[in-house]
Amino acid sequence: MLERYELEAFLTLAEELHFGRTAERTHVSTARVSQTIRSLERRVGAPLFNRTSRRVELTPIGHRLYEDLKPAREMIVAGFERAVRSGRGISDTLHVGFVGAAGGQLLSGAAELLHARQPGCEVLVREVQLVDAVPLLLGGEVEVLLTCFPTERDDLHTGPALVTEARMLAVPSGHPFANRRSVSVEDLAGVTVLRTPDDLPGSQPSRQPPAEQPIESSPAAGSFQEALTLVGAGRGVLPIGAHIRRYYMRPDVAYVLLEDAPPVHWRLMWRVDGATARVRAFAAAAHDLVSSAA
Known part of the structure; x- marks a missing residue:
């Protein structure tokens, strides 16, 4: 059984290749890191690191172990972060709205492109009525809106024209x-x-x-x-x-x-205080989708 502190010590040393920096990152002494690694090597039955007075490097067995264990740690960290986001009411789903059938096709294509780029980000596309569009955006129920009407509100940002029609x-x-x-x-x-x-x-x-x-x-x-x-x-x-x-x-x-x-110009709109990296990534995906189809 591999203990959590052993996992962190090994993975951190594999990334830092320095006992002092590993001790700082794991908040233990250098001696404790060295002791943990020696214990792991005894259990494995072979060296995991080659050590000299000037450098530390992974052995082939150590490198393979690192490649095997790294994804597991990433999954654990991602799972915990999702739990934290859910506990704080933060969704991993981006909510985008559109008015009209053509807008739905464009946003669905952008959602597929964004998901291909960022598999962890889900996009929920929904139709909104004209009278409800801005209130839903301001209320946070919709984070991005595809719209053909301009706004001079200081709290809303309107992107460049994606589509222009007669x-x-x-x-x-x-x-x-x-x-x-x-x-x-x-x-x-x-x-x-x-x-x-x-x-x-x-x-x-x-x-x-x-x-x-x-x-x-x-x-x-x-x-x-x-x-x-x-x-x-x-x-x-x-x-x-x-x-x-x-x-x-x-x-x-x-x-x-x-x-x-x-002509009529269709643009993406979002709240100024809601310009998250996820919103900007969706806007970039929509722009790239339209550019590739031109």
Whole structure:
């Protein structure tokens, strides 16, 4: 049976190759380290270290023992650290949120890449509603959010654009716009433009027609699906990102290019005080994933 102090003495000496530094790291005397190693060598039946007045080095048997024992110590340390983190309420799971189907695909790919780089880090990807996105982020239930709306909050950090897409206009399938290849912002004069919660980009065209013909704005819809339902019912039109026409095909809604509106930029957002190494590693994985696909 190998005692814990024997394990630490051997592994530490194998790393330091110096009895004095080993004694300092294990908080015992140099004589105690030497005595422990000699005891181990007697039990093994062969030297584990070659010692001279100038150097200490592992023998082949000692090197093999070190390679066998090192992973076991790492597993013990990692297991204890996980227990400590759990006891303090610190999760090993990174919680990331997205709005819209395309965002889920991107985050899932980034999660797989991060797990390949850091097998001990699990990523939980969840969909959030527009109205809940920022509150969940600020409340800590979501640590990273893929979003298309800007923020000027000092407590939130927004990363560089990962994906950029054209801005489209969702219109009722029977609307005159539905038969056109594109419309301009000026064409929206006098047209009711629906809004999603918090006026997210895509819910307003960012440019306004001349002041004498303002865009008519409606109350905000409670969710994106609700907004599309209102569009289909002829209650108004809705500016959206181009990916919507692929993931939200509806017989009562047509999608037309909004030609002179600025594009939609998708970015990762996280709390300034939550910029952990794990969050930064996930952001790097998402950036690398997008770059490799470009």
